[in-house]
Amino acid sequence: MSAGQAREPGEIFGPRMTLFADVLSVGVCTALASLPVVTLPAALSTACAVLRGAGEDRPATAGRYLAVLRRRLRAGDLAAGVLFLVGVLLLWADLALARAGLPGASLFAVVAAAIGAYAAVVGLRSCGRPESLTDWRAAVGGAARDSVRDVGGSGLVLLALAAAVLCGWMMTPLAFLAPGPLALALTAVDVRLSPRAARADALQEGAAAFDKESA
Template sequence: MPAREAGEVFGPRMALFADVLSVGLATAVAGLPLLTAPAALSTACAVLRGAREDQPATAGRYFALLRRRLRAGDLAAGALALAGALLLAADLALAGAGLPGAPVFAVTAAAIGACAAVVGLRACARPESLTDWRTAVSEAARDAVQDVGGSGLVLLAVATAVLCSWMLVPLAFLAPGPLALALTAVHVRRTVMSKS
């Protein structure tokens, strides 16, 4: 285990944890307009992926990368994600209104929403999302089908982030960092599995 450097309080293992929290806070701020949420999460995954290559995983690097990449495709991806979330919420609200066949419809809508969320989140973790969302989404859909265990891990990461945010509301501003780390880890896991 590497020794602490002079003036270092926690040691090298805690440095990544602190970086993940700072990137999470930066992601929460960048994603507040909602249309920028996919680009914000994709950038967080890119910054954390760079930590494997000894690049700094800091909020400063995050905002520099985000500033260089925001484009019309990122806003279109955000609009599509927002429209999908609103459609799912409306469908579930209608199912809760007591319409005939509502229980079956609610389960079907929730399953479709979960699948769409997995593909969207896995797309954010892919390097292609920095330049081409269509390629990222098609590759993420293929990964979601071929790597069911990774898709389950993505759902668990989302459930954990939502549960932590619900239990302690201030954690909602830090949750995107650990979520981005989990998405990046699932993508790296998939990449390693496909090479072996």
């Protein structure tokens, strides 16, 4: 067992079990903070930020979650929540029209579902980006780029969302715990991509500098 994972005297569980408990407590706070619906993006973004801090030796506790959330419920966060709600209602209306048996309904349903899935990936990846704490526009722009260049990560996001929805559907009490693992998955996908993006940017800058010197 490494020094970073060593247990304190009298400690029964290791740090991984402690992090698991923190994820669940943050998940409960996220679910409760999301009940007004328009606060869902801010609540999930805060959960991702708090869990990201666990990798930087900052506590990922319910208390820190609530402290961060209180500082950031701004007009931009509520506007993001309104856009989320409008998008969900539009998708629901489109799928309802497709089920009504209109001509071309099958193709329309497939297109609507694909657009909805892409919008969900971008929205969720936006919450996982640190920019979402202060600038939703920058977070959405970065998430849109990541969704295209990191298809594997986008697939993982959809799987995490499906698992969270399935857990809530199978057993309602789990819906209050599911946001925690979902936020952890979104954070992990973004952290996983960051070193690769940094290396790609460095390679592009190096190639541009080489081309400039050659000219």
